[in-house]
Amino acid sequence: MLKTIFRNGCRLRPTFNICLSTSLSNRLHTLSPSNTYQNGQVWPHVFVLRRTSILDRHIKDAGQMRTPPPLTPRDIESRVLRICNEYDKIQEAQKNKIALETHFMNDLGLDSLDHVEIIVALENEFGFEIPDADYDKLYTVKAVVDYLKNRMHVVERPKPVVSSASDPRYDEHHH
Amino acid sequence: MSKNLTYFRVLQLYKRIIKLSHSWQAIDHPSKTYEEQKYIRNEARELFRKNKHVTDPTEIEEHIREGEARIELACHYRNPYPRLVNLPTYSLPPSHNRIRFKSEYEIEHISRPIYLKSYEIKEELSDSEEQSKTNQS
Numbered sequence: 001m002l003k004t005i006f007r008n009g010c011r012l013r014p015t016f017n018i019c020l021s022t023s024l025s026n027r028l029h030t031l032s033p034s035n036t037y038q039n040g041q042v043w044p045h046v047f048v049l050r051r052t053s054i055l056d057r058h059i060k061d062a063g064q065m066r067t068p069p070p071l072t073p074r075d076i077e078s079r080v081l082r083i084c085n086e087y088d089k090i091q092e093a094q095k096n097k098i099a100l101e102t103h104f105m106n107d108l109g110l111d112s113l114d115h116v117e118i119i120v121a122l123e124n125e126f127g128f129e130i131p132d133a134d135y136d137k138l139y140t141v142k143a144v145v146d147y148l149k150n151r152m153h154v155v156e157r158p159k160p161v162v163s164s165a166s167d168p169r170y171d172e173h174h175h
Numbered sequence: 176m177s178k179n180l181t182y183f184r185v186l187q188l189y190k191r192i193i194k195l196s197h198s199w200q201a202i203d204h205p206s207k208t209y210e211e212q213k214y215i216r217n218e219a220r221e222l223f224r225k226n227k228h229v230t231d232p233t234e235i236e237e238h239i240r241e242g243e244a245r246i247e248l249a250c251h252y253r254n255p256y257p258r259l260v261n262l263p264t265y266s267l268p269p270s271h272n273r274i275r276f277k278s279e280y281e282i283e284h285i286s287r288p289i290y291l292k293s294y295e296i297k298e299e300l301s302d303s304e305e306q307s308k309t310n311q312s
Contacts, residue, residue, distance in 0.1 A: 113223055116186055120193050132183060132190075 076148050080141060083121050089114055100142045115139070126152070181235055185223075188242045192219040195246060202253040215255050222293045237292060244290040257290055269298070 077100070085095050090108055104110050104118065119138060123130055126148060130138075138144050196215040201208040226238050249255040262268060263286035269275050283296065 112186065113189055113220065116190050117193055120190060120197075124197065132187060135186070136178070 103140045241292045
């Protein structure tokens, strides 16, 4: 954080490198507009504007823990059904009738190569590799959903995630 | 279909080709990336289905080799289309006033590269025969 301030601050006044570094390191714990004014720089207001914007961004980034929202079983079902519907070999009439109990080969008339393609699309969607040995367990939509639930450890009612994210309601004074 | 080792090898090969088609980037013609991806996927579907009925284990092995050769060539030259071949050396083209013996056909089949195994050899008609056919139709 200090490095970006050095870089951006030094770009403004290249000849005053030395006094910039000493003043900032002395006043590290109390960086505020009033302090920088006392350093006696020629363009204090420009330096202050850049400092507040950089510091604010870094404080906000450090506070927010960007975790994805927790998965529910209904999420997984809807994603699996969406991918099955997007597969181009299935006829239009059968597309909206795909339910949990549809069997890929018997009901939708696909063969083993299509099955491989569907599972590759699921791997891309959920982001992890499904080993070859598990392919012959995944012949119905229900089996796929159960397998994914086990792999991704999805619980019925997920507990709320406790993170150290700064509350946006109380963030107003930074702006 | 019995779930023996070759069955799984074939499915693994198909999976490799499908994954290649997802991550393919065309270097020579960047605007044709989507076309080439579609080409790879459709070629795989067609050729795998065409050879579905093959039961002889040596033939299946050769087809697996063909698939792997196509993958390696496509990755190396960044070009998914196969390089077509013409007649082998020291052979004459078929013409209507010359008998082509069986050995000539065999030599032509043997000298075909492995990556073109699933493609048929097209019999070229000579110009006069083609003209007469187009005149009749």
